[in-house]
Amino acid sequence: MKSVCMRKLGVALACLSLTGLAGAATPAAGAAQAGGAMLGFTARGAASQRQLEQRFDALLSAGEIRAWLQRMSSEPNQVGSPHDKVNAEWMLAQFKKWGWDAHIEQFDVLYPTPTNELVEMVAPTTYKATLHEPPIKGDRTSGLSGALPPYNVYGADGDVTGQLVYVNYGMPDDYKELARLGVSVKGKIVIVRYGGGWRGLKPELAYQHGAIGCLIYSDPRNDGYFTGDTYPEGPTRPAEGVQRGSVEKMQLYPGDPTTPGYGSVPGAKHLPLKDAKTLLKIPVLPISYADATPLLKAMGGPVAPESWRGALPFTYHVGAGPAKVHMLVKSDWSLKPIYDVIAKLPGSGDAGQWVLRGNHHDGWVFGAFDPLAGMVTELAEAKAMGTLYKQGWRPKRTIVYASWDGEEPGLLGSTEWAETHEQALREHAVAYINSDTNGRGILFAGGSHSLQHLVNQVAAGVTDPETGASVQRRQRAVLDVRAARKGASPELKQDAKLAGAKGDIPISPVGSGSDYSAFLQHVGIATLDLGFGGEANQGGVYHSRYDSFDHFDRFGDPGFKYEVALAEVAGHIVMRAADSDVLPMRFGDFSHTLDRYLKQLHKQADSERKAAEAQHALLDADAYKLASDPLHPVGPPERLSSVPKIDFQPLDVAAKKLKKSAQAYEKAYNASAEAGLDIPAAQLAKVNQLMGTMEQRLLDPRGLPGRPWYKNMIQAPGELTGYAPKTIPAVHEALDMRDWNRADQYAVVTAHVLDGYRAQLDRLTALLKQ
Numbered sequence: 001m002k003s004v005c006m007r008k009l010g011v012a013l014a015c016l017s018l019t020g021l022a023g024a025a026t027p028a029a030g031a032a033q034a035g036g037a038m039l040g041f042t043a044r045g046a047a048s049q050r051q052l053e054q055r056f057d058a059l060l061s062a063g064e065i066r067a068w069l070q071r072m073s074s075e076p077n078q079v080g081s082p083h084d085k086v087n088a089e090w091m092l093a094q095f096k097k098w099g100w101d102a103h104i105e106q107f108d109v110l111y112p113t114p115t116n117e118l119v120e121m122v123a124p125t126t127y128k129a130t131l132h133e134p135p136i137k138g139d140r141t142s143g144l145s146g147a148l149p150p151y152n153v154y155g156a157d158g159d160v161t162g163q164l165v166y167v168n169y170g171m172p173d174d175y176k177e178l179a180r181l182g183v184s185v186k187g188k189i190v191i192v193r194y195g196g197g198w199r200g201l202k203p204e205l206a207y208q209h210g211a212i213g214c215l216i217y218s219d220p221r222n223d224g225y226f227t228g229d230t231y232p233e234g235p236t237r238p239a240e241g242v243q244r245g246s247v248e249k250m251q252l253y254p255g256d257p258t259t260p261g262y263g264s265v266p267g268a269k270h271l272p273l274k275d276a277k278t279l280l281k282i283p284v285l286p287i288s289y290a291d292a293t294p295l296l297k298a299m300g301g302p303v304a305p306e307s308w309r310g311a312l313p314f315t316y317h318v319g320a321g322p323a324k325v326h327m328l329v330k331s332d333w334s335l336k337p338i339y340d341v342i343a344k345l346p347g348s349g350d351a352g353q354w355v356l357r358g359n360h361h362d363g364w365v366f367g368a369f370d371p372l373a374g375m376v377t378e379l380a381e382a383k384a385m386g387t388l389y390k391q392g393w394r395p396k397r398t399i400v401y402a403s404w405d406g407e408e409p410g411l412l413g414s415t416e417w418a419e420t421h422e423q424a425l426r427e428h429a430v431a432y433i434n435s436d437t438n439g440r441g442i443l444f445a446g447g448s449h450s451l452q453h454l455v456n457q458v459a460a461g462v463t464d465p466e467t468g469a470s471v472q473r474r475q476r477a478v479l480d481v482r483a484a485r486k487g488a489s490p491e492l493k494q495d496a497k498l499a500g501a502k503g504d505i506p507i508s509p510v511g512s513g514s515d516y517s518a519f520l521q522h523v524g525i526a527t528l529d530l531g532f533g534g535e536a537n538q539g540g541v542y543h544s545r546y547d548s549f550d551h552f553d554r555f556g557d558p559g560f561k562y563e564v565a566l567a568e569v570a571g572h573i574v575m576r577a578a579d580s581d582v583l584p585m586r587f588g589d590f591s592h593t594l595d596r597y598l599k600q601l602h603k604q605a606d607s608e609r610k611a612a613e614a615q616h617a618l619l620d621a622d623a624y625k626l627a628s629d630p631l632h633p634v635g636p637p638e639r640l641s642s643v644p645k646i647d648f649q650p651l652d653v654a655a656k657k658l659k660k661s662a663q664a665y666e667k668a669y670n671a672s673a674e675a676g677l678d679i680p681a682a683q684l685a686k687v688n689q690l691m692g693t694m695e696q697r698l699l700d701p702r703g704l705p706g707r708p709w710y711k712n713m714i715q716a717p718g719e720l721t722g723y724a725p726k727t728i729p730a731v732h733e734a735l736d737m738r739d740w741n742r743a744d745q746y747a748v749v750t751a752h753v754l755d756g757y758r759a760q761l762d763r764l765t766a767l768l769k770q
């Protein structure tokens, strides 16, 4: 499900052409040659760990990975499809063959499938949408049957007819603009383009504004011939390509809508549909730009604002009408089985601590890029670790590899599993490493900041296939080049400055969109989300019939070199977390990052205050009216509420104290490392137990306001973004919603959580000093 654009946002690294690099990297100079200290290891331990990683790398095979991808994407593998189950059983057999203790865990989830769909324009002329993706020359699976028709799962069933209104991306600001144009969507059918935020927000906001139905299309401006040659000539979305996808209100809670907060184990009690809060109330369907063209072309009313105009060859109008559409959606709402494959390699000394790794295996159709490109790298890691295990390697901690089902509809497989095993995970799990899509490009890393240094140390030791430089060196070059561009954001410039010539590349906060959510935001496990991307332009086939093996083989990662690179990065991270004497976490990095997030909050409050004052001055001077074209009148904006002084003091104090504690911790750890990490076993076990549960201290058991499932007070998907992360979310979103009292209230709540985190960190430091 991961939004392709997330990769770009996340590290702000992708989409930079290779030219920016060529000058910098020469193979000899740049090649991965990270030596020196390894976080969490003694000097001798580090040396043997590097040897182990070399043996691991030698066991990875691009050819084998390619063959697995072809096999797993050879038939449609959406939830409930025969091949989805076949893939689960095949992976189970592989894990067992490779020496893992593996089993399948089944959950019975609410997963509606379409039994009837229709979109037809009934006025001013008639047009029946094909809702079909025809076979494409040179794409061998594109003609196969058994695929799910274009569908937005968890939209409501319905049979509605109404005039069309075009609302751009259908995000909150678009409705403010629509109001200024004097157009309402009440009793209308909304048509919006993909992009700009989580697709589920589009029909939800349409419903909240009184619409009776919603159509979501891919505009070639964002996703098609404007972005590059269309498939099969190039990688981008062809005119008939459709982006399927969930519209679940995941920002409330992910997983099975009818089992909020508990696992959909067979026989579990499911809420009646009317009580399932993450289901939508209006019908919604995705369409191609081939099907959207006659509909949008038949619209009148105001000309769309410039920023709303896409790349289709006509003037965009907002409506309402005269285009009138009849849409119908009918679904089978029965429960369906999903199959998570869970495999364990038992640890030795610290077998009670678990290092988890996961990727989903269900696609929307063939799922070659999303998710199988990530899944087969995980399999390659598992095979290599199984071989090392047979050769006598025994990781200190237990390693758990998972292949999740049902991710596409709403992170079902990972969420139901995490909810079912929540207690055991809180006791045993110390880290969760996620991946999803993968392709040519730059390493993306997001998640818990305490793992930032581990990612950087590993990325410094893995070679980037295209340039021969280290993966980290290439990240740094991209960051520096982007930060030097005109108009680069202050955050980006600060990232580059922080990373400097030798420092760590900052990892990103994560919101939602893949299987890390339950682990980081509900259970409180230190979590990473990883993947390469940004060069392959895979967005064109995202969630369509054309996300096939042939497309990935040609455009995604020709030669499967980045598949091997991801297996190296993720595999090394897992093995270091499993083998280190002291868990490879650095809490000073979290403290640094927290200071940045806090600074952003102060900045936002100040800029909101200035914006309100400026707007009030313009309104009081009647400037909007005078500036508006009387023939095409645009009303003044809604008056913003004034911004009082927000009391950030509790947060500022907590962050300051935390910084002191983090410095004391780093000092104690460095002293211990210089002394060879010679810590008595019982004390060491206590040290690792405290480190492994630090992320849990960032949770508030009451959760975020209005959405208690999300308990992490530092990272969460935005309530009005769905995908994109909000840092210090309870306060950040209160500012977004101009709820100043809530901002003050949650500044206190979040400060209290940080104090708990600091108290545990101080205990850890005291232990290290003993």
Ligand SMILES: [Zn+2]
Pocket (backbone or CB within 6 Å): 001, 002, 360, 370, 371, 407, 436, 437, 514
């Ligand atoms: Zn995915």
